[in-house]
Amino acid sequence: MHRGDAGVQVPEAPGHRHGRRAGLGAHALLPGGGPRRLHRERPRDGAGRPRGHDGPAAAVLDGQRHPDHRAPAQGQDRGHQRAHPERRRRDRQAPREGVGLLRAGGLGRRDGRVHPQGQEEDPALRGVPRGRVRHRRHLRRRAGEAGFPGHRGHRPAEPHRRGARAPDEVGRVGQGARRGAEIAPRTLLAVDAGNTNLTLGLFRGARLAAVGRVETHPLGDGRRQAAAVARWARKAAGAEPLDAFVFGTVVPALAPALRAAARALKVRPAEVGPSSQLGLRLAVRTPLEVGADRVLNALAARALHGAPCVVVDFGTATTFDCVSRRGDYLGGAILPGPRLAAKALSLHTAKLPEVPVAPTRRVIGKDTVECIQAGLYWGYLGMIERVLAMTLAEMRAPRAKVVLTGGLAPLFAKRLPGAVHEADLTLHGLRMAETVLNDSKC
Numbered sequence: 001m002h003r004g005d006a007g008v009q010v011p012e013a014p015g016h017r018h019g020r021r022a023g024l025g026a027h028a029l030l031p032g033g034g035p036r037r038l039h040r041e042r043p044r045d046g047a048g049r050p051r052g053h054d055g056p057a058a059a060v061l062d063g064q065r066h067p068d069h070r071a072p073a074q075g076q077d078r079g080h081q082r083a084h085p086e087r088r089r090r091d092r093q094a095p096r097e098g099v100g101l102l103r104a105g106g107l108g109r110r111d112g113r114v115h116p117q118g119q120e121e122d123p124a125l126r127g128v129p130r131g132r133v134r135h136r137r138h139l140r141r142r143a144g145e146a147g148f149p150g151h152r153g154h155r156p157a158e159p160h161r162r163g164a165r166a167p168d169e170v171g172r173v174g175q176g177a178r179r180g181a182e183i184a185p186r187t188l189l190a191v192d193a194g195n196t197n198l199t200l201g202l203f204r205g206a207r208l209a210a211v212g213r214v215e216t217h218p219l220g221d222g223r224r225q226a227a228a229v230a231r232w233a234r235k236a237a238g239a240e241p242l243d244a245f246v247f248g249t250v251v252p253a254l255a256p257a258l259r260a261a262a263r264a265l266k267v268r269p270a271e272v273g274p275s276s277q278l279g280l281r282l283a284v285r286t287p288l289e290v291g292a293d294r295v296l297n298a299l300a301a302r303a304l305h306g307a308p309c310v311v312v313d314f315g316t317a318t319t320f321d322c323v324s325r326r327g328d329y330l331g332g333a334i335l336p337g338p339r340l341a342a343k344a345l346s347l348h349t350a351k352l353p354e355v356p357v358a359p360t361r362r363v364i365g366k367d368t369v370e371c372i373q374a375g376l377y378w379g380y381l382g383m384i385e386r387v388l389a390m391t392l393a394e395m396r397a398p399r400a401k402v403v404l405t406g407g408l409a410p411l412f413a414k415r416l417p418g419a420v421h422e423a424d425l426t427l428h429g430l431r432m433a434e435t436v437l438n439d440s441k442c
Helices: 057-059 116-120 123-127 222-238 252-264 293-304 338-347 366-395 410-411 425-441
Strands: 187-193 199-204 207-216 244-249 269-271 308-313 317-323 329-336 402-408
Touching: 116 123, 187 252, 187 425, 199 222, 199 269, 199 425, 207 222, 207 425, 222 252, 244 252, 244 293, 244 329, 244 425, 252 269, 269 308, 293 308, 293 317, 293 329, 293 402, 293 425, 308 366, 308 425, 317 366, 329 338, 329 366, 338 366, 366 425, 402 425
Parallel strands: 187 244, 244 269, 308 402
Antiparallel strands: 187 199, 199 207, 308 317, 317 329
8 A cells, every 4th residue: 555645545556556557447435425626735836727637646547537538648748638528627637746536426426427337347446445544624725716605605795806895885875875895984064053162073974073163253144154164064074975964052043054054065954952852861940941062961971981970061151961870961050161251350350351261380370360360270170179079979979970071171181080081072962962863763
């Protein structure tokens, strides 16, 4: 016995190498359903090329070959011969460098060959010992060969070859189809209309792609604000059309201007207010009087940080908004903001200037400006700490998450340990509210 190139033990007759002798046909080495190639190691000679059928492993098949496929005599070149038109690719014999071995199987034949009659008469077939010859391994295919049906059933969207693209996926209705394997994100314009500024946010999916501001005053008839919002939105979105427009305002006179901006952008607006059905219960005495920004802050903080939580918004007014363990809006507190206090000092005194709100290194100022700044910063910090401590005590939630937002939040965040700063919390609340309202229509 000797071991062939495919790792198969082949009987070796005296005087004949590789067991070659007359009358020795194909051995039914392994059971199975039809001829298949076993695992093999071989030089790479190009995928999909025709290969010769008469290598060393063909010795066991040389006894009873079909006349059209008999091995050529020594020294002959069979490169000019064409493959038989009735032979299938999978029925070809092992390549010349020979390691693959066709195994016998079903398909109505004894050994998978096209002419079994002569082999049936070959007594050598009845002498093949039973038993396992070699360990069966997984089939490996070369590039360009067809696999078994459904061999990619568990990976339907993967590219089938290197450099190939997966099929484009269809996005949601109204958001447009984009090229690529991922669903294209919706383009949303969110506007938080406050007393000082209109804060604009362009979302692509859940990502805030751009932020802008338009001054609220002078209010006028709203045409200036409408034109400014539409102009900014076109510049931020670029060539992409808007899929949705959502706004919330604490200035009722701005609502018509924002609807006009939506008409200019050719998109239907959605207005969010205390009467909107957002899944947030307003556990207060007068729910319709709650500002839209406070509702949106509570909605976003609950979604991002869980309940219970307290939101401190440093805007024109400094507001405290509380969410209970059950996720209900409990109310809060409203304080004049630091900038509003600085403006009030300037307007109602003869000699005190209006100064920017900024932290100082000491409480005892050395000039008028430093004295005002020290009073504004340290006075407001003490007020926030006191109101926050009492709020957490009333909620009976000393470990509730404290979320800071608004334009002046970075000035106070460093002095409030444990608090989290969310720069654009209200805009994210608008995005979440639009999603809830849009899903409720479906």
